[in-house]
Amino acid sequence: MKNLSIGALATRTGVKIPTIRYYESIGLLPEAPRTDSNRRLYDDAMVKRLRFIRHARDLGFEVEAIRQLLTLTDDPGQSCHEADALAQAHLADIESKIVRLQALQEEVREMVAQCGQGQVRTCHVIEVLADHAHCLHETH
Amino acid sequence: MKNLSIGALATRTGVKIPTIRYYESIGLLPEAPRTDSNRRLYDDAMVKRLRFIRHARDLGFEVEAIRQLLTLTDDPGQSCHEADALAQAHLADIESKIVRLQALQEEVREMVAQCGQGQVRTCHVIEVLADHAHCLHETH
DNA sequence: CTTGATCCTCCAGTCACTGGAGAATGTACG
DNA sequence: CGTACATTCTCCAGTGACTGGAGGATCAAG
Structure with a gap:
């Protein structure tokens, strides 16, 4: 699925809208592309990434640990x-x-x-x- | 072991001194008895209770959940x-x-x-x- | 074209700590 | 016994990770 609104992303992941914006602000989520009227757009990849973040947080991992785990997956050619x-x-x-x-x-x-x-x-x-x-x- | 200082409790549990005082302030730990000079005193029971709290927090349980779990153990005759x-x-x-x-x-x-x-x-x-x-x- | 839902940014509040300031007390050595 | 360093005290301000409200713009339905 492409072109999800932030609200649709929120209901699909159980992560609240302000929290999604917060994750973007601290760089856990990339800056979302925007519509002409400045609204954020998401796709399935972001649904998966956000669900991952949510589960990891729920399991007691802190944001820095999650950031490292995500770097591992974002950067497949790294040393x-x-x-x-x-x-x-x-x-x-x-x-x-x-x-x-x-x-x-x-x-x-x-x-x-x-x-x-x-x-x-x-x-x-x-x-x-x-x-x-x-x-x-x-x-x- | 009886009559542990807050520092001794901290090193035995890995919980920092200000955090121990914070837990007392929110009622997760009972108010510690004091010496004549107003210093807190702890015993082995508190070491165990605090280690339990630390582990549960580390596993992602929030304070309210831990409080409930502790009530379960504190109150053996409850309904x-x-x-x-x-x-x-x-x-x-x-x-x-x-x-x-x-x-x-x-x-x-x-x-x-x-x-x-x-x-x-x-x-x-x-x-x-x-x-x-x-x-x-x-x-x- | 109006009405209600959804979104935007900004900013203040909450939860669970964390740490510093300043003062009192304890402990150890010469 | 004194003095020096460690530990504790209270109070209060700061941090990390959200959470939610104010005020305003935009969208989708009727």
Whole structure:
């Protein structure tokens, strides 16, 4: 699909209009071409890019990390050295997030199971998520 | 360990001192007891609670969600009805995050593998993460 | 051609921190 | 015991990532 308005882009991605303009202003999205009357135009490629940004933000990645990931995809001929190091760092980060989410999931499930027996009794979500063993690459 | 200073708590959890005070100010941490000279005192329970908060924030949960999760654990006798609904909602959210992280992981891995052959060639991180099928419970 | 929806820019507000100023307190060494 | 350096205190201003309102232009339908 070509020539989407900013509103159409917003409904297709779940990203609010002011946020889309904000992403453009900080360079996460390229400057959109405009109509004669100065309105922004988007296409399917932008829908995909914006959905990617939205998911990554929702998963706790900050804008700078997303910018790096996007550079990786925007610049297919770039040197492998930098790209690889960057990708490895992000992989470690992703792995750590998955492990901690799974621990959290397990604990909430257990809590719900106990709940089925009448009351939320002993909950140790905190103990599990606080476990330092789940911090794979962090320095604290 | 008892009677930790705010600095000791900060180094044990990786959370900065002003952030700890901020969490107290918004009620995520209880008001810490003070020494005669007005300095905050913490114990191991607070180390665990704070590590939990840090991980959850890092995983993209917002403060309100964390507050709810903490209420679940703080209040073991609470009614099951509310707690269960709340926990189910958080479980769906966690599941969705895991799925999207795994898709991202897969794609970055593939990108790195291609990288081993010389260059970052065709990268479709965006396509995968942008896939609407990965949005399990969201309305967009 | 009017009416309502959508868009524009600009700018102020919110959430979740982050850090500096200035003052008080603690700790360590000569 | 004093003095020097570290740590803490409160208050307040700044940052990152949005979020939303004001005021005005433009578009699409009837």
